[in-house]
Amino acid sequence: MSQDLRGALVGFCNPLLDISAVVDDDLLKQYNLKANDAILAAPEHVPLFQTLIDSYDAKFLPGGAGQNTLRGAQLLLPADSAVFMGAVGNDENAKRLQGAAAKAGLRTNYMVNAEKPTGTCALLITGPNRSMVANLSAAETYKFEHTKKPESWEVIEKAQVYYITGFFFTVSPDTIEAVAKHSLENNKTFTMNISAPFVPPVYKELVQKTMPYIDILFGNETEAASLAEAFGLDTTDIKVIAKKVADMPKNGSKPRMVVFTQGDKNTVVASGDSDSVRVYDVVPVPKEEIGDTNGAGDAFVAAFLAQHLQDKNVDLCVEAGHWLGGQVVRQIGPNYPEGELKFVQSGSFAPVYEKI
Template identity: 45%
Template sequence: MASDGYELLCLENPLLDILGKGDEAMLKQYGLNANDAILAEEKHMGIFEDLLQNRKAILTAGGAAQNTARGAQYILPPKSVIYFGCVGKDKYADILADSAKEAGLEVRYRVDEEQPTGRCGVVVTGHNRSLCTDLAAANCYKLDHLKEHWDIVQKSKAYFVGGYHLTVCVPAIMALAEEAAKENKPFALSLNAPFIPQFFKDPLDQTAPYWDYIVGNETEAAAYAESHDLKTTDIPTIAKHLANLPKKNTQRKRVAIITQGTEPTIVAVQGEDDVKSFPVHEINKAEIADTTGAGDAFAAGFFAGVAKGEAIERSVDMGQWLAALSIREEGPRYPFPKKTYSPSS
């Protein structure tokens, strides 16, 4: 850690992504939707071996916030980002640790003695991906681990939490949220998947007063609107609602960011009437390798911008730039040798 601390601390569920090309029949076999994210049930457990044995799957470091942490570190100076989560005591944890090291990302994993490292089956169909996650050890993160490293928390300048962690350890999220509000540090949360506002509405709402930044895509925003009975599907309206929810730290205006794939990114700022719209960076369809982790990459670029003290417009541009790089790669990766960000305008 740099003597003056990390620019960004990220918390969520470290997973090994098992990524393979699938088809409609495979989706149907496991009861999956083409562009969705779910937690694995018993009926899904065969998918991981199926991908490895029959779909020539590749193994990559995953978990949404870990993707974001690696992406932010891609842009920021060495040792700027640290990531917390729980892994098992196995070779898959070693793969994750090696991948983080290669990216220059610092990690503090809690190691669970009983559960294996979590896995995410990624079924790629065309430009869509369906995520099916067996959390395993990732589900065993404890507040005690964060408290053991509280000196790192205190020295870190901003916090980013993946919404998937709302299914795991709300006390750890709230500890970061309260520290952020107390010390006037940015606290960001990603919605991550439609099932979070649908089935984890109460813990999500518990964190809401602490959001300085809330980020999600259009399907997650729609799920939020439905679960909170907003009676609208209009994305700018939903963004404005999110931006203007009651807020604990009044020294910062909340910013709500909603991505829409190839459609413009929508940004609403607390107390401002105008909702901003930012066209995405155009990319030739032939160049798209895989959209897995594109939203995580956007969040990475955006929050690297926040960490650098950039204006919202520049941070959005950085997010879109990194997302465009990521979707040219297989899996949630970034190109090496590293490319250097340059503004689009």
């Protein structure tokens, strides 16, 4: 890839203002929530957002998985490398999101819906777990017409790598399809994240339709298990799941890479052109240093893509992902440390190869 990285990374997702709080298991039970999950808010969840504000020490943080990832990537890349697209309202929360993006040097190209408020996401922290409940609001009104605008499509044409979260299947599958096809036709790199366990079963047809275009697929262990069940892969072994997904039919000449993280356990990488799966150990963060785990997965992808854009090998991409994820879990919420972020490779980081 060219090292002129201006506008090289473009991402799509639902920009949300996070309302984060440490809660107890009783609140999860009250709203029928799981300790480590991500769901869309149903009517019964609407009071939850105000409950966090009124009864807990809630923090307001710039969020949305894709925007978190693009912010982190931009912090590790040369100026003006990353651009984020999504829909927001015409309100103070949108200004907060744009301000956080600008602070990281991330360029935004928002579609603004003046009739709906900016989306929010409740983040319920219980120990090392986090349960996410998203009220998309303006975010779910993103229109393909915004993607097709000359000023938006020009951004897409300049990019080298695309990153779209599975959450965007709920909003604009037409955008996903158009960007995927453009990437294939121009020999660029199209990447996606499963993002949440509900995505593979609820949007199975769209996932199947999109999979042939995906050059790099990210996910965690629960999302991988959901994908395996939805696609009838008949295994619970995450290494086998990764390899089977890597081997699914693929458009173009690039082999698909599948990257599955497992928190403080190992990370698995499979590729369609290898019979072996790479398994990378994670150096655990001491428990006393953990703020919460929210945003660690987004940070992993951020650092992985930042290294990938700079033509680094897979080992370095994963090592950088582990490093930045470790930095973020030391914070409260999906925040990056203050000051300059600079990844320094260890020189001793290597996977174990397991034949599948």
